[in-house]
Amino acid sequence: MDFITNINVWFYFIAYIVGGIPFGLILAKIFAKTNIKEAGSKSIGATNVLRVVKEKDPVLAKKLAVATIILDALKGMIVILIAKAIGLSFATQWAIAVLAVLGHCFSPFLKFEGGKGIATGVGVLLIMLPVETVLALIAWAITAKVTKISSLSSLTGLFVLLVSSFVIHPQIPHIKSHAPIILIAAIVVYKHIPNIIRLIKKEEKAAV
Template sequence: MLKVLIVVLSFLSGSIPFGYIIGKLKGVDVRKHGSGNIGATNVSRVLGKKIGLLVLILDALKGAISVLIVKAVGLPLHYQLMAALFAVLGHCFSPFLRFKGGKGVATGIGAFTVISPINALLAVGIFIFIFAVTRYVSLSSITAVATYVIAFKYLVSPCPDHFFFVAVAGFVIIIKHYANIIRLIKGEEKKYGSEKVS
């Protein structure tokens, strides 16, 4: 029952579509503009960087809070990782948006930073470096996620059960970038700041 409770609450917390909600409050359905995504990157394109930053913070917080609650009641790493994974899944497959959603990067950052701040700092550092060089948010995100997943096994826990949750979360986030990956391969991905919002 405890595992079921963690799964349900973390999934529901993660599924709150802040980008969509804030867009609607501004009179805009962000799904119909830019890339069509509800995440912070597209919100910043459509509604401005300040609103995008707000969505980034809120999406990260819902992931962090899911894990912090589990951690606060003294449950071990296994349960914290479960909460992190299902918060990410909630964001990516929100029942409030007919099981569609964002790509899970910000929510993953929030959730997995609580679990391993040092590992998260490494991943964020990689993101900043790749972004500074390429200006591709998608490539930077994918590289950062892969970095966290790989480093987790060596810096946090070699336990296969622990690694499973991190690997699945990373896999889902990367797969949600499928269209971006195809565009990157074809040389058609747009750099941040070069997009024209319709």
């Protein structure tokens, strides 16, 4: 009974469910009449929205891709901000961050398939580790500008975030552990395994 009435448990559930909302898929279906799960990389993220919708309408593709990034980032941020507002612990907030990314990558609405977790990860980490996340975004932007490869840019940003989190915060405030960050990174890397294989084989296509 305590499990059912525990507010932390409810927030964990909400974080996973909200994180699982496939905004890229929804936006592409509504505004471009396109199912991005059946085209391109079949991912629900902004990169695939841009890639697939661009074939029909380049201007619309850019708008939908930007909207997808914003909404995917916000869905984790909003739950954490509400948790903060009502005074839930930092440990709970970190768990919410992990579950929001997990929900995006393994959506309950898509038979536990989903996106790569980058935008949702950026959203939650902007709240939890703002300095490290800004450094990661700078690294992402530079890599994207130079290589034009979305996956490489994302993985570079993730690497910078991980390294900087240990440098800036040898012990993460309040929880004294890097475990949530490592979990988020592990989820993102797992979802990028096909991209990593293509990068090693030099077969990954420019998409930024």
